[in-house]
Amino acid sequence: MCVTKKKVIAKILKNEILVDNVYKMVVKSEELIFDFKPGQFVNLYSKDKSMLLPRPISVCEIDEENKEITLVFMVVGKGTEEFSRLRENDEVYLMAFLGNGFDLECEGENIIVGGGVGTPPLLELAKRLKGNNKIFLGFRKDVYLIDEFKKYGEVYVATEDGEHGEKGNVIDLMNKYVEKADRIYSCGPKGMLKAVKEYAANNKIEAYLSLEERMGCGFGACVGCAVKIKEDNDKGYKNKKVCVDGPVFKACEVMFDE
Amino acid sequence: MSNLGFNIAGVEFKNPVMTASGTFGSVGKEFEQFIDLSSLGAIVVKGISLDPWDGNNSPRIAETYGGMINSVGLQNDGVDNFIKNDMKFLQKHDTNIIVNIAGKTVDEYKEVARRLNDTDIDMIELNISCPNVKEGGVAFGTNALMAESITKEVKSVTNKPLIVKLSPNVTDITEIARAVENGGADCISMINTLIGMKIDIHRRKPVLFNKIGGLSGPAIKPVAIRMVHQVSKTVKIPIIGMGGIMNGEDAIEFIMAGATGVAVGTANLINPTATMDVLDGIKKYMNDYNITDLSSIRGIID
Ligand SMILES: Cc1cc2nc3c(=O)[nH]c(=O)nc-3n(C[C@H](O)[C@H](O)[C@H](O)COP(=O)(O)OP(=O)(O)OC[C@H]3O[C@@H](n4cnc5c(N)ncnc54)[C@H](O)[C@@H]3O)c2cc1C
Ligand SMILES: Cc1cc2nc3c(=O)[nH]c(=O)nc-3n(C[C@H](O)[C@H](O)[C@H](O)COP(=O)(O)O)c2cc1C
Ligand code: FES
Secondary structure (H helix, E strand, C coil): CCCCCEEEEEEEEEEEEEECCEEEEEEECCCCCCCCCCCCEEEEECCCCCCCCCEEEEEEEEECCCCEEEEEEECCCHHHHHHHCCCCCCEEEEEEEECCCCCCCCCCEEEEEEEHHHCCHHHHHHHHCCCEEEEEEEECCCCCCHHHHHCCCEEEEEECCCCCCEECCHHHHHHHHCCCCCEEEEECCHHHHHHHHHHHHHCCCEEEEECCCCCCCCCCCCCCCEEEEECCCCCCEEEEECCCCCCEEEHHHECCCC | CCECCEEECCEEECCCEEECCCCCCCCCHHHCCCCCHHHCCEEEEEEECCCCECCCCCCCEEEECCEEEECCCCCECCHHHHHHHHHHHHHCCCCEEEEEECCCCHHHHHHHHHHCCCCCCCEEEEECCCCCCCCCCHHHHCCHHHHHHHHHHHHHHCCCCEEEECCCCCCCHHHHHHHHHHCCCCEEEECCCEEEECEECCCCEECCCCCEEEEECHHHHHHHHHHHHHHHCCCCCCEEEECCCCCHHHHHHHHHHCCCEEEECHHHHHCCCHHHHHHHHHHHHHHHCCCCEHHHCCCCCC
């Protein structure tokens, strides 16, 4: 049997609050096989049996040598609330690494665009991309991970009220600061991804979007996470699974609500 | 050595643990890296229709207390694609192949069954109970006359033993069970999902795009056990029981209620080795209670 993903028990090394409701958790498991691509995610499983389904959380950073994974997540419900209460030396069931991840081939000018809790998975990407990175991060109010991103490129920040960075959104910033780009990589809320797709199309730039969908299993078994992806067939699209065919798709193929 | 095997309509099963249609990928490829598929009693493939079906819009999954609601809607690539591309994969494994079939009309069901006649599959499971398709599906499974008639029609064109999968969304399940037995079913599988709904109170709208979907998981087990028990007292044909089986003890409960085989559904999504854990649990129970043959506890509840 060729085992690439696995459900294992991981140990919590650290779980700290970054800003209100956003946590940074570092987990470690010797059992995992670290064949990892930025953009991939893990499943975290609740201990509370009333919550059956796993919670998908993207990998923010990875330390292959020490078998450590950093996750950044926002508390939005019961599952993430449980994870926020985990402490050093606690254990959590985890399955990794899931999904396809970003293509890393570009060597030119990279634009990285993150929104809210969609920014964490772009950190390991920024670290591994060759070429020059311009990084645009948009938040509603509180900002996080800015200093980490600064290590890997020029960072521009936008918030709704302008208390941190500039007032506005990431598209405003891109219009202002991007002169040349070869590729765009993006993860964030749907509205932002739609705007990035449009920006990329208008400026004829290749773009990759990391999508989110409600998941049942996270590894392709339930067909719960379907999205319409353009394809050259009589219907013009095919239903693909975000959990295995994605979460990263070419922007020009994503149909959103068309 | 304990005996886990049995025979349904001439098909030998090495053990009672099967996969519930739709919860094991389309044909099980996703599980090959977690378990040895040849250790299963049978692989039951996801619902297959004549033409490819798109399924419903997302969100298609909602979690509920001890369960989930899905509105996948039988997304599949059609029977010809299955025969051409998936049979090879299934045949590599030493286990029974059961194909769950769906249709919008009786003729569609019949045509899917007909096209499977020349394949190496072992049995057909007639899905007349999916709550997530507008036409066909559950309509056939909630009316005794229609259930009997579609069973008869499909039986008349297939050369494979026929399992009919019952919907729990009826007033009297025994009436439908009797009807499909009269129609010539070789076996009954039960239960499909219960129709459910979940509302996001913050957004003030249903969580699923389709509004309603099929409830599965441990939350439905008591309903399933009750229905298997009732039906086993009503019909003579064997029953494959499912609905919330998470471990060996759950499976034993179904067997005591009257099931010959069991199918593991939602548990696969949470724990990809669930089928093997259920099988180990059954063996452990037999060992603990000195049971050498499962038939000695099958249907022992009055
Ligand atoms: C591929 C992928 C990667 C993800 N990566 C991250 C990440 O790195 N950090 C992070 O904070 N979150 C991430 N998420 C979202 C995360 O999975 C959900 O926030 C989490 O499952 C919610 O669980 P809960 O039990 O706390 O909430 P629940 O109690 O299940 O739900 C509470 C509310 O949260 C929202 N919600 C729940 N599940 C999802 C979902 N799958 N997508 C969108 N909204 C949801 C809904 O509004 C819901 O009403 C990711 C999701 C996907 C699909
Ligand atoms: C995601 C999902 C997809 C399903 N798809 C099918 C299907 O294609 N055909 C079918 O007959 N039943 C389908 N079912 C129903 C299951 O086979 C099973 O009857 C039901 O889920 C109850 O078992 P469980 O509680 O163990 O999951 C599906 C269930 C789920 C959760
Ligand atoms: S979440 Fe189950 S197939 Fe994607």
